Amino acid sequence: MKSLALGIALFSGAASSGAVLEFGAAEPSWYPRNDTVMGGVSSSRVRVGGGVLEFTGQVRLENNGGFAGIRSNPGRFDLSRYSALRLRVRGDGKRYVLQLGTSAQNGVTYRNEFATVAGQWTEVRLALDSLRLTRSGEQVAGPALDPSRVIFFGLTVGNNRAERFALEVDWIRGE
Template structure:
């Protein structure tokens, strides 16, 4: 079985067990990134409880806001041996976006949306070739994702509605 080539020193909140990434509260390395970076007032929280990553908060539309997100701390991750990532999630029936980034400073993010079922654990498969390049939420024509140079993982919500949200992630598996 392939193992994800992750630098655990840089992303130490994830413990690798074969191809599965499980979350550990012993050294959290996830942080929030909300619309406050551009004047909005949405809020979110990320924590790890009982091995579950919990992303909760409130999206607000005032001041041209409208999104909340979380990211892993920057690192160097090689996903070139994988064609997809699978997430086990429990949501609130809302749509979320999964993101990978190859730069942490104003760079291009690659994202794909997925739906959740309120109150139910489901598995979501995200083929890496379906991730679309974006910058500041706007889709770009390119460049293609270089799977060998991933610098962060992220999740976000921004459905154009003012609303509370809650997403739990049990694990992320490379396929």
């Protein structure tokens, strides 16, 4: 087992679908990235415990807000041997966004949405070539994702509604 600096353990060959990112009991190295960066007042919390990452909080619309998110601290994730990521999640029926970043400085991420089923564990598959380049949540023109250059993961919720949210992630697998 190789430990990463993100409070995530990487198990090579642990599953038939490739590497598995499982959330261990180590201190989480994730941080909130909410609409407060632009004056909003949404809030989020991230906790890793019992092998699950929990992302919870409140989206608020005041001050042109409307999203809450979390992001892993920068590391190195070479995903070049995979064509997709599969996530095992339990949500609240809301749509969430998975983000991958290749630079901590340019403000762009590659992202795609996924749906959850309230109270049920489900698996979501996102093809890496389905992730679109965005800046501040808006799609922009630019290069396709280079999976060998991923340095962080992120999760975001922003459904243009003031609401509480709760998402659990059991694991993320490359396939």
